[in-house]
Amino acid sequence: MGTYYLKTPISDDDITKLRVGDTIYVSGILVSARDAAHVRMVESLHKGEKLPVDLRGGVIYHAGPVALKQGNTWRIVSMGPTTSARMDDFEPEVIEKLGVKLVIGKGGMGPKTTEAMKRYKAAYAIFTGGAGVLAAQAIKRVVDVHWLDLGIAEAMWVLEVENFGPLTVIIDSYGNNYYEDLRKNVRSKVPDLSKEVVNTIKSVIKV
Structure with missing residues (x-):
């Protein structure tokens, strides 16, 4: 089992190096998306609408932040993972059509998502539950936030992160x-x- 430091956009070569049990840290752009954001992403795809952020080679984090707004600037106080199984119905299509390469959450994901990750070269990793403050320490700044009408927790947050982790690979691109x-x-x-x-x-x- 190895340790890898990934930078976005993540390539197929980056993903195929990973195996179940590996530890990874991510730097670059990370986008949060919980239940409501996944529903809206898929609805947008079906309507042929462009999403507010390009997710090709990107990272989705199943999480909603505790966020404070100071003037025109947002600060993330805590951002622990939420249960990934709730996104299982949507994730295969998101991976296929939006080009997402890494999904982060907790609790694992099912066979359909596993198959999509194998077919389209993506991976799933977990972040420790209850460690939201640790996660926030790796967030350098809030680049943007979309769909605030869904609420702060359910909105799509675009974050710049540095060495976000440690993350443990639970599903790799080989179907494990x-x-x-x-x-x-x-x-x-x-x-x-x-x-x-x-x-x-x-x-x-x-x-």
Whole structure:
């Protein structure tokens, strides 16, 4: 398992170097998008409308900030990840049509997103939940914010970051999904564990 420092825009070569379990840090432009922003992105795609930011080679962060506005300037106080599974229905299309290369969140994503990442050379990484202040320390400035009508947490924040991380790769561009593989491994062992428990109970009863 290696450690990689990526700069946006991220290339296919950058992504194909990554493997599940690798640690990465990101510098450049990061764009936040939660549930409502994903819905609007996909709706915009279906209507043929241009998005307010170019996401080709970009990074999407499943997060909503605690943000303060001082004059005309926004400052991010905290920005921890939100559960990525809620974006599973939208992410494959976002990856395919918008050219996103890295998705950051927590809790993992499902088979459809995993397949899209394999097909279009993208990856998913997690940031530690509950460490929103640490995340904010890597944010150098707010470049722009779009769709504030959705609310501060749900708006699309365009952020300049430096060494944003540490992030752990959970889905790589080869179709490996750490959480899914772990679940399959556990499920495959359940019958053996069940037999062992039953045998243990029987032996205790006999005693």
